[in-house]
Amino acid sequence: xxxxxxxxxxxxxxxxxxxxxxxxxxxxxxxxxxxxxxxxxxxxxxxxxxxxxxxxxxxxxxxxxxxxxxxxxxxxxxxxxxxxxxxxxxxxxxxxxxxxxxxxxxxxxxxxxxxxxxxxxxxxxxxxxxxxxxxxxxxxxxxxxxxxxxxxxxxxxxxxxxxxxxxxxxxxxxxxxxxxxxxxxxxxxxxxxxxxxxxxxxxxxxxxxxxxxxxxxxxxxxxxxxxxxxxxxxxxxxxxxxxxxxxxxxxxxxxxxxxxxxxxxxxxxxxxxxxxxxxxxxxxxxxxxxxxxxxxxxxxxxxxxxxxxxxxxxxxxxxxxxxxxxxxxxxxxxxxxxxxxxxxxxxxxxxxxxxxxxxxxxxxxxxxxxxxxxxxxxxxxxxxxxxxxxxxxxxxxxxxxxxxxxxxxxxxxxxxxxxxxxxxxxxxxxxxxxxxxxxxxxxxxxxxxxxxxxxxx
Numbered sequence: 032x033x034x035x036x037x038x039x040x041x042x043x044x045x046x047x048x049x050x051x052x053x054x055x056x057x058x059x060x061x062x063x064x065x066x067x068x069x070x071x072x073x074x075x076x077x078x079x080x081x082x083x084x085x086x087x088x089x090x091x092x093x094x095x096x097x098x099x100x101x102x103x104x105x106x107x108x109x110x111x112x113x114x115x116x117x118x119x120x121x122x123x124x125x126x127x128x129x130x131x132x133x134x135x136x137x138x139x140x141x142x143x144x145x146x147x148x149x150x151x152x153x154x155x156x157x158x159x160x161x162x163x164x165x166x167x168x169x170x171x172x173x174x175x176x177x178x179x180x181x182x183x184x185x186x187x188x189x190x191x192x193x194x195x196x197x198x199x200x201x202x203x204x205x206x207x208x209x210x211x212x213x214x215x216x217x218x219x220x221x222x223x224x225x226x227x228x229x230x231x232x233x234x235x236x237x238x239x240x241x242x243x244x245x246x247x248x249x250x251x252x253x254x255x256x257x258x259x260x261x262x263x264x265x266x267x268x269x270x271x272x273x274x275x276x277x278x279x280x281x282x283x284x285x286x287x288x289x290x291x292x293x294x295x296x297x298x299x300x301x302x303x304x305x306x307x308x309x310x311x312x313x314x315x316x317x318x319x320x321x322x323x324x325x326x327x328x329x330x331x332x333x334x335x336x337x338x339x340x341x342x343x344x345x346x347x348x349x350x351x352x353x354x355x356x357x358x359x360x361x362x363x364x365x366x367x368x369x370x371x372x373x374x375x376x377x378x379x380x381x382x383x384x385x386x387x388x389x390x391x392x393x394x395x396x397x398x399x400x401x402x403x404x405x406x407x408x409x410x411x412x413x414x415x416x417x418x419x420x421x422x423x424x425x426x427x428x429x430x431x432x433x434x435x436x437x438x439x440x441x442x443x444x445x446x447x448x449x450x451x452x453x454x455x456x457x458x459x460x461x462x463x464x465x466x467x468x469x470x471x472x473x474x475x476x477x478x479x480x481x482x483x484x485x486x487x488x
Contacts, residue, residue, distance in 0.1 A: 062459040062478065064307065064387050064401055065418045065430040066448045069457050070143040071095050071480055073152055075385055075403075076309035077203040077215035078295035081145040081152075083450065086485040089141030095156070097478040098135045118174035118352055119342060125167045131192075132412065133161040134381075138480070139198075144487070152203035152217070160381065162408065163192035169234055172247075173352050176341035177333045180236045181245050187234040189251075193408070195378075197316060198222040198283060203293070213297040221380065223287035223316045224280065228378075229253035232327065245338070246330040247359075249366065254376070256287060256322040261369040268329065271364040275321070289316030291380055307387040307401075312380050319375035329366045331359065381407035395422040413437055416444065416461065426450050434461040444476075455482040 063072040064079075070087045073079040074095070081087060089095060140155040166188025172180070198221070205215035232251035239246060258276035263269060291314025298306045339350035387401035397420040405412040418432035432444035446459030458479035 062401075062416065062418075062432065062444060062446055062461055063457070064385075065399065065416075065420050065432060066446055066457060066459065067397075067420070067422070067428055068450055069448055069455070069480075070150075070152070070482070071141070071457075073143070073150070073203060073205065073215070074154070075311060075383075076295035076297065076307050076387075077152075077217040077293045078205050078213040078297045078309070079215070079307070080150040080205050080207065080213055080297075081143045083455070083484055084145050086487050087141075087143040087455070088483045088485065089138055090481045090483065091139055092137055093479070093481040094141040095138035095154075095478070095480045096136065097476075099133060099476045118170060122167065122170050122174055125170065127167050128188075129165050129167065131161060131163045132407075132410065135159045141482075148207040150203075150205040150215075152201070152205075154199070154201050154203075156199050156201075157196065158199055159194070159196045160407075161192075161194045162410065163190065163229075165190035165192075172234070172236065173356065174342055176339045176348075176350060176352075176355060177245050177247075178338040178340040178348060180238075181335055181338060182238050182242060184237045185235065187236065189231045189233040190229070191231050192227070192229045192253075194225070194227045195223070195316075196225040197289070197380075198224060199291075200283075201293075205295075211299045215293075215295045217293035219291040219293070219312075219314065221289035221291055221314065221316050222283045222285065223256060223289060223318050224284055225258075226256040226316075226318055226322075226378070227253065237330075243335055245333040245335070247333065248330040249327040252324060252326040254322065254324055254372070256318045256320075259321065259323075261323060261371075263369060268365050270325075270367050270369045272323075272369075284320070286320035287316065287318045287322075289380070290314050303391045305389045305391075307385065307389075309383075309385045311383040311385065313382050315377050315379050317375050317377045319372055322372035322376070324370045324372055326368050326370075327366055328368050331362050331366060379407070381405055396420070414461070418444070430459075432461065450484070453484050455484060456480075 063069050064075060066072070068082045070081045070083065136159070137157045138154065139157060143150065143152045168187040169190060172187055199219055201217050201219040203215060203217035205213055207213050230251065232249055232253065235248045237246045237248060255272070258274060258280040259272040260275040262271050262273050291312050293309065293311050295307070295309035339348045339355065340346060341350055341352045341355060343349060384404045385401065387399065389397050389399035391397050398418070400415070400417045402413070402415045414434060414436050416432045416434040418430050420428060420430040422428045427447070427449050429447045430445070434442045434444055436442065442462035443464060444459070444461040445463040446457070448455065448457035458477070460478070461476045
């Protein structure tokens with residue numbers, strides 16, 4: 032990728048995410064606990080055993096892909112009629128401040144094997160997390176353009192944003208301790224690949240004395256880790272990043288290493304009921320290799336002779352908002368300085384506590400609940416679900432659920448699995464209406480997978 036592409040694309044993506052993501056939340060695969068016989072349920076409790084009694088091998092990419100999204104306004108408040116967008120409609124729908132939390136994951140390899148009283152799992156997966164917040168008035172500047180801000184001194188507010196991607200290698204072991212108790216643990220090695228963290232960068236506009244120039248002043252800094260190297264020219268105050276990828280950056284990155292641990296227990300007090308408790312992702316990632324500190328040190332300058340407006344396409348001096356963002360991306364390389372990180376920094380990964388229970392009315396009907404509490408960077412998130420599961424055939428099962436997210440939103444969920452002698456299909460969603468109408472939904476969640484089953488005897 033060319034240098035200009037990196038600097039333009041990077042800053043446009045940052046501002047686009049701050050503008051478009053608004054109030055996103057994330058939960059992962061806890062709903063797999065509702066489906067009997069899906070071994071990937073052990074990803075949320077390592078004590079859960081392989082009930083297929085076969086060697087389970089997940090299809091790469093399709094053996095446990097998930098994506099999660101939750102918003103306080105519908106996506107179609109921004110987009111309509113395909114890729115047509117309206118920042119005015121989006122601004123009107125926003126509260127004073129937008130918040131973002133999101134996650135996604137993809138399995139590169141998954142295998143599970145039952146041997147006597149033990150279940151073993153081995154997995155390699157890609158994981159991505161995103162989190163941030165921004166003031167509504169930042170969107171107003173993008174919506175209106177520079178023309179209306181000449182002669183004005185105004186603080187637009189601040190924005191924070193974090194995005195990280197890492198590869199996870201995990202080995203899980205579950206032991207059946209008698210008829211009533213299963214215990215399990217799963218150590219993980221984490222390989223940090225990309226990390227971006229911007230903390231409360233403030234944006235303000237100020238008109239220079241004489242009114243010739245409008246200054247857009249970002250104040251603050253961010254950290255960047257990834258397959259990049261800095262390219263700088265002090266004579267013209269130029270700083271940007273160029274691609275510096277190696278095979279190690281794609282496969283594993285041992286120089287930005289982390290560790291995590293999962294612990295779990297499943298207790299069956301009688302033949303009809305079951306309790307599940309687990310601690311997931313108690314760990315951290317350390318970063319120093321290809322890690323940079325970036326400071327905003329200069330304002331962006333807009334001449335009154337090139338002033339533009341972005342809210343009236345038929346008017347004079349119109350410039351489309353996305354074109355204005357691209358131009359800011361070109362300018363941003365003259366606003367920053369880049370320095371290599373002097374010491375290693377450590378960041379925790381999101382830790383989760385899962386509590387769940389089931390009661391079997393019969394071989395075909397089960398009711399239960401689950402509660403997942405997630406904590407990341409002083410940001411708690413709680414999801415409580417009640418479910419009813421039904422087996423319509425030895426090979427086919429379904430569940431329906433109601434999920435309460437942070438005591439403020441209730442969503443209907445649905446999941447199903449099909450298992451025959453040699454393969455298994457499954458999917459879950461804690462808001463099935465969001466899958467049917469994603470554009471008008473405030474919450475979207477989907478987890479699906481395909482497994483091959485092999486006899487070992």
